Amino acid sequence: MNKMSLAQHPFLLGFEELEKFLERMSKSGNDGYPPFNIEQTGKNSYRITLAVAGFSEDDLEIVVEDNQLIVRGRKKPEDDEGRVFLHRGIASRQFERRFAIADGVEVKGATLENGLLHVDLEKEEPEPVVRKVEIRKS
16 A cells, blocks of 8 residues: 555645645754744734844844745854863854744744844735635536
8 A cells, every 4th residue: 555645635636835845844954053932922923032142133144935934143253363262152153943934924024132033923814715616507
């Protein structure tokens, strides 16, 4: 017996892109850095907060691509000449964090304060679409 993939199921017509999307998200390989919170701030609004201590606005990039919100952090190399670290525990490595966003969800803006990057999202309430399909006579 062959196992049927998600897009081959007879009740899911036209969802081939969803299967590709799920496969891409499962391969994103997020390692838990930087840590983040996702909260609902209103009926149709959300906020993603990432802990990006040590990163400035110039080190961060936020992109929406193919229903994914991508947050990248790239620190410029610091001049450590003459500095002696006894312990170096503040992470400043590059990162890329991906979040799946649904159709109709729009990124409204982002703010950086006290080492936290806040990305605000809002979901537009779709108008219900009801359409009657006429049956033609053969």
